[in-house]
Amino acid sequence: MSRNRFDPADLTLWPTMRRLLRLWRGEWRLAAFGFVCALAFTGLSLTIPKLIQYVIDDAVVPRDRGKLLPYLALILLVASARFFVNYVRRFATARIGIRVEARMRELLYDAYLRYPRAFYDHHPTGQVLSRATNDLYPIRYFIGWGLVQGAQSAMMIVGAAVILVAVSPPLALASGVAMPFVGLLAYAFARRVHPLSREVQERKGDLTEATGEAVVGMEMVQAFGREDDVQTRFGGHAGSVRDVSVQQADVEARFLPGLIFVPTLAIATVLLVGGRQVARGEMTSGEFALFITLLLQLVWPLEALGWITNVGQRAVASAGRSFAWLEGIPALPEPENPRRLPDGPLDVRFESVHARYPTGGTVLKGVDLAIERGQIVAVCGSTGAGKTTLLNLLPRFYDATEGRVLVGGVDVRDVRLADLRSAVGLVTQRPILFSVPLRENLTAARPDAPWHEVLAACHAAGVSGFAEELPDGYDTLIGERGVNLSGGQRQRVALARALVAGARVLVLDDPMSAVDTQTERLLVDNLRPAVEGKTVLIATQRLSTVEVADRAVVLDGGRIVQDGRPGDLLAGDGLFSKLFGDEVVAA
Ligand code: CTP
Ligand code: MG
Secondary structure, three states, X not given: OHHHHOOHHHOOHHHHHHHHHHOOHHHHHHHHHHHHHHHHHHHHHHHHHHHHHHHHHHHHOOOOHHHHXXXXXXXXXXXXXXXXXXXXXXXXXXXXXXXXXXXXXXXXXXXXXXXOHHHHHHOOHHHHHHHOOHHHHHHHHHHHHHHXXXXXXXXXXXXXXXXXXXXOHHHHHHHHOOHHHHHHHHHHHHHHHXXXXXXXXXXXXXXXXXXXXXXXXXXXXXXXXXXXXXXXXXXXXXXXXXXXXXXXXXXXXXXXXXXXXXXXXXXXXXXHHHHHXXXXXXXXXXXXXXXXXXXXXXXXXXXXXXXXXXXXXXXXXXXXXXXXXXXXXXXXXXXXXXXXXXXXXXXXXXXXXXXXXXXXXXEEEEXXXXXXXXXXXXXXXXXXXXXXXXXXXXXXXXXXXXXXXXXXXEEHHHOOHHHHHHHEEEEOOOOOOOOOEHHHHHOOXXXXXXXXXXXXXXXXXXXXXXXXXXXXXXXXXXXXXXXXXXXXHHHHXXXXXXXXXXXXXXXXXXXXXXXXXXXXXXXXXXXXXXXXXXXXXXXXXXXXXXXXXXXXXXXXXXXXXXXXXXXXXXXXXXXXXXXXXXXXXXX
């Protein structure tokens, strides 16, 4: 697979530009239109000083009033045409930039949906979000404005230089000497101010993140009386936003006056050298005016070039980062020749499975476990033993580093992800509900589920009891904008959701940890008939849950150390009876 051979370090200027321009492909018509407009704009812009030259030499100096009006009309006509061309050009090129940005964003979101879970373990949320939002701004700016504006500026500079040299080579040379400094100054300015404005953005991001964290954790903050701490931290972030903003303002203060001053040097040269030439009759007054207007017209294109060079660098850097993610982070590989899962109930097998997290040690060190179709197996073990790790291998949230995981006799890596995940239903340890009505949460995995099945699942999972008491019953909006469910209620909704999904293998990661023991007993009694014919793995710390299982296995030190009927294991003196013995005494 060529994807894996990709090295983000290869993303230097040209490879990145090539990739960026590839995103342009559908826009060549607009782009061509933009460049034609830029060419027309340049031509018209250069015409105006020329017309001014003629009006002076032909009408003003000879005091020929009759010629003034036609010249004026002509100049107005050219200026209007230039206005129009500029107007439509901006519409066209802005669209290209916005579309390229949108395309890039779509590519990133699409990739985000496919990235394996491990990616999210190791990339801060803020970074993932900003890569698909703020980071794309320079790309839009460069593509939508920079490229065409750059071409226009270059044409303008070349055209003006040709005209100036044709009129008076010595004066062109003398006055032109200062002009490149405008460009250099603009570039130097951009180089200093852009990192600062980026930093202001980042600091604002830190501030937002800190505020968000404090808001989300307000309960803890208030419960432990950490208000002062949070206030100090907030003050620190706010202070650095202020400091960097001041630095940015200082840089602007230092450079912007210079950008106005340098062109006046060129004008001064024209006055000095050109003024003498006019006095000696070597140059007409019109040519003298031509010099001044053309030089003034050159200021912006020169500044723009300096600015664009920098915007281009930033766009390339930001596009490089995005492409590095798009191409450097492989999505969870789909099988090349996918196999189909057999129909009906499915068995599950772990064959000498090892699993390791990139940052930690090996969590599973050779798990062998065969689960028959329709069997309910409790996966036990002390906290951190690797229960969640083991269960997460089934829907391929992570892949085993060694060994195989088989569902229905097929290696999970040989099944299309979509097929695998519709066959394996999951209740995670900390279930997430969406901020939509309860009804939609229940049918999230299977929107077309018949309502009587949903109700049956709700009965089995113990949702019916509280759902009917919610203000709008099953139509009650859940979450931050609606009713906040308790931890145990959330778990029960997640369980019902998994039952509605109709998966043939149910993976329940500590599904009742937040439910009181009495409710748990009721649920457990309801659960057995509800999962009839399904193969079920339940990770749990609770004996009452283990007791519904046909079989319990105990994980310890990365291996399965005990395996048997829960009753038998409890009677023995292994780890199992140590884990659960107390509960029996307590009950
Ligand atoms: N771990 C890790 N990186 C992750 C998840 C887990 O390094 N993204 C480590 C944990 O630090 C732990 C080990 O893997 O030492 C096993 O974690 P887990 O499978 O989640 O343990 P459980 O048995 O599920 O623990 P609990 O009963 O607390 O849920
Ligand atoms: Mg766990």
